[in-house]
Amino acid sequence: MENLTTIGKLAKAQGVRAATLRYYEQMGLVPATRRTAAGYRVYGEDAARRLHFIRRAQALGFSLEEIAELLNLSDRPHASAGEVKKITRRKIAEIETRVRDLERMKRALMQIEHRCSGHGSTAKCPILAALGEDRS
Amino acid sequence: MENLTTIGKLAKAQGVRAATLRYYEQMGLVPATRRTAAGYRVYGEDAARRLHFIRRAQALGFSLEEIAELLNLSDRPHASAGEVKKITRRKIAEIETRVRDLERMKRALMQIEHRCSGHGSTAKCPILAALGEDRS
DNA sequence: CTTGACCTTCAAGCTGACTTCAAGGTTTAA
DNA sequence: TTAAACCTTGAAGTCAGCTTGAAGGTCAAG
Numbered sequence: 001m002e003n004l005t006t007i008g009k010l011a012k013a014q015g016v017r018a019a020t021l022r023y024y025e026q027m028g029l030v031p032a033t034r035r036t037a038a039g040y041r042v043y044g045e046d047a048a049r050r051l052h053f054i055r056r057a058q059a060l061g062f063s064l065e066e067i068a069e070l071l072n073l074s075d076r077p078h079a080s081a082g083e084v085k086k087i088t089r090r091k092i093a094e095i096e097t098r099v100r101d102l103e104r105m106k107r108a109l110m111q112i113e114h115r116c117s118g119h120g121s122t123a124k125c126p127i128l129a130a131l132g133e134d135r136s
Numbered sequence: 137m138e139n140l141t142t143i144g145k146l147a148k149a150q151g152v153r154a155a156t157l158r159y160y161e162q163m164g165l166v167p168a169t170r171r172t173a174a175g176y177r178v179y180g181e182d183a184a185r186r187l188h189f190i191r192r193a194q195a196l197g198f199s200l201e202e203i204a205e206l207l208n209l210s211d212r213p214h215a216s217a218g219e220v221k222k223i224t225r226r227k228i229a230e231i232e233t234r235v236r237d238l239e240r241m242k243r244a245l246m247q248i249e250h251r252c253s254g255h256g257s258t259a260k261c262p263i264l265a266a267l268g269e270d271r272s
Numbered sequence: 273c274t275t276g277a278c279c280t281t282c283a284a285g286c287t288g289a290c291t292t293c294a295a296g297g298t299t300t301a302a
Numbered sequence: 303t304t305a306a307a308c309c310t311t312g313a314a315g316t317c318a319g320c321t322t323g324a325a326g327g328t329c330a331a332g
Contacts (some may be wrong), residue, residue, distance in 0.1 A: 006309075007308095020290065021291080023291090038309075041309085042320095049264050053263065053264050057241070058289095059234075060197060061195075064288075065288090083215055084248070085249055086179050088249045089249065091245050092245045098196060099242075102238075104232055109231070112224050113221055127189065128207075131188065132194035143278095144278065155319085158280095169324075172328095174280085174328055174329085176279055176329095177279085200318075200319070
């Protein structure tokens, strides 16, 4: 089954507002859908997957513009392979940097947690030290 | 040496604007500094470390409010250990989720990169599949 | 001892990502 | 068949996180 749905149902299912979906469409994040005779938007389940991706990526700190760029990568499967590859590698590198920074922050937080259990001494500001080295 | 400096120098050194530093002070992200007789702000190097942390944390997608919360953890070393511990654990869990999501996104990008080298077939939309499972 | 590069505050303006509102047309359930 | 619950567009409002501008005080170099 194709599982067609209206904007309101898709929105509710994904925990966003219908207005947000229209906004994403306007911003080019989701393609303009086909419409009913009355002009109502009609969504298939690919729309749900796409929307889900957008929300998760956002939670990871990507801007809508960056997300559009990521989605573009998979939308144009073989278009200008060289460029796609370049962007992809850049994104991968960005992600690796983020992960490293997050791991450092995590270690700092674990130190704080440990210290707060009474085991640590006055070792000061592990969190500030966390992202202290090397420039982005 | 204590390495005291003015707002302009600190700002330039960290690649932000002086106005941004004033804004952070206003928002409570950096404590109000002492001033010269003329009312000029005077910064020590702790300010530089703090600022550096703020910028990196921002790049990781934390809001200023969240960053303030993180900084508070290290500012009040032993204040209400129970609460600090709770917040710390929550932040650690959040970070772990983020890292997992980023790793998934990275794997998807690597598939795209691979596919674009001509090795892959029409395996479609690895990026959409990337964050497709389990809810945040 | 003045000129230009700083610093001060306060207020208004801008961008991204929505949200809300107004004024309507459509669908559906009683 | 009509009222509630949808949908449409367009435009304005909101919040975070700055940026810019105005109007003025301070400091360092020549």
